[in-house]
Amino acid sequence: MSAQDEEIVGKAYDGRLMRRLLGYVRPYRAAVVLATLAAVLHSAAAVAGPFLNQVLIDRYLAPTHRPGAAGFLAARLPQNPYRGITLIAALYILALVLGFALDFTQTYIMQWVGQHSMFDLRRDLFQHLQRLEIAFFDRNPVGRMVTRVTNDVQVLNDMIASALVAFFDDSFVLVFIVAILFHYDWRLALLTLSVLPLIAFAAFYFRRAVRDSYRRMRAALAHINAFLQEHVSGISVVQVFNREAQAQEEFRSINRAHRNAWIDAVVAHAIYYPVVDILSNLAVAGILWWGGTSVLQGRLTAGVVVAFILYAQRFFRPIQDLSEKYNLMQSAMASSERIFKLLDTPVALASPAHPAAVSDRPGRIEFDRVWFAYKGEDWVLQDVSFSIEPGATAAVVGHTGAGKTTLISLLLRFYDVQRGAIRLDGRDLRAFDLQQLRRRFGVVLQDPYLFSGPIAHNIRLGESSISDEAILHASRSVNLHEFIEELPQGYDTVLRERGNELSTGQKQLVNFARALAPQPPYLILDEATSSVDTETELRIRAALNHLVKNRTSIIIAHRLSTIQRADQILVMHKGRLREQGTHQQLLRLRGIYWRLYQLQYKDQELASDSVPAPSLSSP
Amino acid sequence: MPRRQLLTLVPYLARYRRRILLGLLILLFNVAAFAAVPYILKLVFDHLQHGLSPRRLLIYVGWFLAAILLRAGLQYLQRLILISTSRHIEYDIRNDLLQRLTTLSRPWFQRMRTGEIMARATNDLSAVRNMLGPGLMYSANAIVLFVIVLAVMLRLDPRLTLIAFLPAPIVILSVQWFGKRIHDRFERIQSMFAVLATKVEENLAGLRIIRAYAREQSEIAAFDELNREYIRRNLRLVLLSGAFDPLLAALIGLALVLVLWFGGRAVASHQISLGTYVAFNAYMMQMSWPMIAMGWVINLVQRGSASWSRLREIFDQPPEIADAASTDRSLQAVRGEIEFRHLSFSFPGEPPAAPPRLRDLSLRIPAGSSLAVVGPTGAGKSTLASLIPRFYDAPRGALLLDGRPIQDFPLAVLRRSIGLVPQETFLFSDTLRNNIRFGEPAAGDAEVLEAASIAGLAPDLERFPRGLDTLVGERGLTLSGGQKQRVAIARAVLRQPRILILDDALSSVDTVTEESILERLREVMRGRTTLFISHRISTIRHADLIIVLDHGRILESGRHAELIGRAGHYASLYEKQLLEEELQAV
Secondary structure: OOHHHHHOOOOOOOHHHHHHHHHHHHHHHHHHHHHHHHHHHHHHHHOHHHHHHHHHHHHHHOOOOOOOOOOHHHHHOOOOHHHHHHHHHHHHHHHHHHHHHHHHHHHHHHHHHHHHHHHHHHHHHHHHHHHOOHHHHHHOOHHHHHHHHHHHHHHHHHHHHHHHHHHHHHHHHHHHHHHHHHHHOHHHHHHHHOOHHHHHHHHHHHHHHHHHHHHHHHHHHHHHHHHHHHHHHOHHHHHHOOOHHHHHHHHHHHHHHHHHHHHHHHHHHHHHHHHHHHHHHHHHHHHHHHHHHHHHOOOOOHHHHHHHHHHHHHHHHHHHOHHHHHHHHHHHHHHHHHHHHHHHOOOOOOOOOOOEOOOOOOOOEEEEEEEEEOOOOOEEEEEEEEEEOOOOEEEEEOOOOOOHHHHHHHHOOOOOOOEEEEEEOOEEHHHEOHHHHHHOEEEEOOOOOOOOEEHHHHHHOOOOOOOHHHHHHHHHHOOOHHHHHHOOOHHHOEEOHHHOOOOHHHHHHHHHHHHHOOOOOEEEEEOOOOOOOHHHHHHHHHHHHHHHOOOEEEEEOOOHHHHHHOOEEEEEEOOEEEEEEOHHHHHHHOOHHHHHHHHHHHHHHHOOOOOOOOOOOOO | OHHHHHHOOHHHHHOOHHHHHHHHHHHHHHHHHHHHHHHHHHHHHHHHHOOOOHHHHHHHHHHHHHHHHHHHHHHHHHHHHHHHHHHHHHHHHHHHHHHHHHHOOHHHHHHOOHHHHHHHHHHHHHHHHHHHHHHHHHHHHHHHHHHHHHHHHHHHOHHHHHHHOOOHHHHHHHHHHHHHHHHHHHHHHHHHHHHHHHHHHHHHHOHHHHHHOOOHHHHHHHHHHHHHHHHHHHHHHHHHHHHHHHHHHHHHHHHHHHHHHHHHHHHHOOOOOHHHHHHHHHHHHHHHHHHHHHHHHHHHHHHHHHHHHHHHHHHOOOOOOOOOOOOOOOOOOOOOOEEEEEEEEOOOOOOOOOOOOEEEEEEEEOOOOEEEEEOOOOOOHHHHHHHOOOOOOOOOOOEEEOOEEHHHOOHHHHHHOEEEEOOOOOOOOOEHHHHHOOOOOOOOHHHHHHHHHHOOOHHHHHHOOOHHHOEEOOOOEOOOHHHHHHHHHHHHHHOOOOEEEEEOOOOOOOHHHHHHHHHHHHHHOOOOEEEEEOOOHHHHOOOOEEEEEEOOEEEEEEOHHHHHHHOOHHHHHHHHHHHHOOOOOO
16 A cells, blocks of 8 residues: 555456445345336436427327328327327326436435445445554555545545436436437438447547546645645744745646646537537437438428437437546546555454453563564564563663663554563463453553543543543542543533643643553553643652552653652663663663663752752652 | 625636637627527428428538537637636636735634635635636526527517426526535535544544554444444435436426427417427527526525635735834844843733733843743743744834834844744655755755754764655655754754744754754854753753743743752752653663
């Protein structure tokens, strides 16, 4: 799944893709049969008008007594022209009413089928995205996946709504018209249809001509959107760096490309429509001449010629916008290609067939000679072994890129280790059910992510078994409650996207409450690095005490206070576990931890003339 | 109100008045040729009954061909001229829109969401174009055709004409009625679509949380609910749109039935000829399109004018911060002395009862010296910094530059002399080179590399295979937070600004790198004014003057050593930071 996928311009019809799409229609096949039936009947009603006119003219307006001219209907009409005409008008009205009802039925059923198929397709896509492993999302940007579920399915929907529905109906109408024309007179019918190849030819050339300008137009529009998005978001930067004039200049050229692509398309349209117009009227001219001559020679009736002329106009109408439908089909095929490619991406990391149960009491975490790389042999963790006893707290320290966050991702089985094993109470993680395993962990990630919606919803996170009391309790114990109480709507206060109306510290506290609410036996915490004000800092620190109580915890620590409280400190350096022990033990070791610590100490020395050296053993 | 606003479109149209008039003239002839066709049919069928010579028939067919060829040629020209003109007008308006956007100031952008501005520049503009292009063309077409056909039909048979046109008002009304409702339901679908997209986006952005908490099932359930609502709204639209087309077909069919019934009886009683009957049929079929088009055009105009009034909101918005009559154009350079004089400041639009963001702040930064601002989140540090490039306007006289009210300086001159590294780094999806020389597009590679090296970017550049040509952003490389900040620093430094503002600009850079960047900065900023805002004392220790800000007030000010000695807020902040500062790389 790559950026090139976005530029797929494929065939307008691909049997393989079409069959898979039809798979989504299959559950609703009864409805499709019904709609098809309605479409056939509607087409019959839709072609009644010219036929009734023919009967009217030949029976009453320009009566002829040639055999064969009087058809099935004409023979049954009364002698009296006034009654006969009224009868024909009544039949016509009947055809109109039936046509209206059948057309609506047909369209609604087809759209109903289309909507439900698209519902199923969207659901399949979303469910598949929920199953795909994290590694997949490292490779594929979020925006592109959103496009799959929304826009690409929408394109299919548009195809169904406008192309497919009309296609069904139009083709039946065409079949009926051709049948009637041949029934009237096969020579005149052939003459009428003789312009068809020419129209097909014109449509082909037109499509080729507009294809390029449509492509350019789409590219230019994407360009305009990207430019605007970027320059509106970064308007302050544009202004403070005096880039207004350049921005306008750049925009003008993008805008010009958009306009020119459109104007090319306008030219193509301006040629195509009149050409089709000429060709279809050429057929009418042929009907006039040949039909007129035949009438004069007594071979045809005036009514038939009128019917031919009226049918010809109806006949060429759907062909006129054939190329638009072609474009629609083409982009629909490209979209379904992308959709199925995503659906076909196998899930590389899943639960075993017969999972072991995960205990709901704090257990022992063990890393046994773990090796891990995100890509190839680019080892992020090398031979890492340690264990955390039930109920104990381990702090992981080390600088950026040491592999700290990777430890957490592996523990949650976002990725599988390449060598070695991670065990929970002596059992390999891979033996457990993924969901059950993860539910045993309370997790606070470094970026405190909030979802739009009420605060309570953010703490509960869709788990209906978490009671309001549990939420209250959780937020009280992490010092969040009093802040929430101050909000106008309390726990029902609706947050917008990412919860940006809260400060970073507040967001962190909400994440703490979220981790605590289900009372998990294990805790994983990636401490946020970003600075918060002192008061929030104190709250967070107090909350932390609550979080680790009676839990096996692993914390990526950035704060000295956290590190000192830990039962065990794991010092990661360049993907290896280099040192482990308590704060005092590690200091005595005079190794990496000691150096990390010295950095802090050195800064203290700088100010030692004015500030008493802070006591590091105090909490 | 919308009507008067529509008048503001006149200048855009006037620029193309010759083309538009020519297009309309062509349209007139085009329609006349079109309306001739049924009349030729009448001649053929009138004579067909009473013996017609083959030569005569050939002549009529010749006329027919001539009419359709003429029509096709004119139709080509008409489309070419009128539709492409609407594209030109769209282009002009869109350019003007961007021009206007670049002059608007930050308070306005904070009131408007980005998506809303984008929607105006694309969807609304497109609605306006539809009104000016197809809307104008089809309504002119419909009106002209209506007038000509009506005249011909009335001449042929006034009674039948009136009867045939009985359904016309119903067609126009129902097109309009359905059009409006279909549009409303469509909008409801669009907004649901946005909700659906947001749901997916949020789900994927918060993927790790969802997985970690094993809440996939509840997410799927929530998505299903939105998905269901989405198709429900779609089917509500189909209920209308699915009835609309068949209804139009039926109504137009009704006109044909009326022609058949009354016209047929008139032919039977020899009141009109067969040719006239055929011509009426053909005319009614010709008229079906204008009848539909009229209702459709009414909707186009309604939508277009609503869109245009939304666009006018942007065009009518005066730039809140701009050069004024009092601006002294002779000021073309800045020395860099900044003075705040009893400055109190609130953001525009804040309730008067709310405490001001900055309170009675007085401070002088001599040209060439450095000032550091520390304080907790929400103290007013960034607000203070945003007054200098005039993102917001300080009360006149409360902020002086080189001893004069900052508003005296032309805005372009003021901003040209500032290098700003904003708190939230914003880079453009372009090459690193173009991002660094954003403020100095003419800068050569040597200067760009020099600025990059000052910002500590040189080692990163070596690691990028394409060096300065590396693309940044969605289609290119994703930079780390620290790398982005350093690009932003390079961008500011390259300008060799008189005033450099670093708003928490090193927060994602480790302390070792920070130290070396600061050292280089001190060198290049010698003799220039520098304003540091930071949470980290390591960043600001060397500043000529440090102020501690809290709730918009200066609590303390002095040099690092003095403030430490005073054992006040700064000293305790320092103490805390020493204790709790993140452990850094060895």
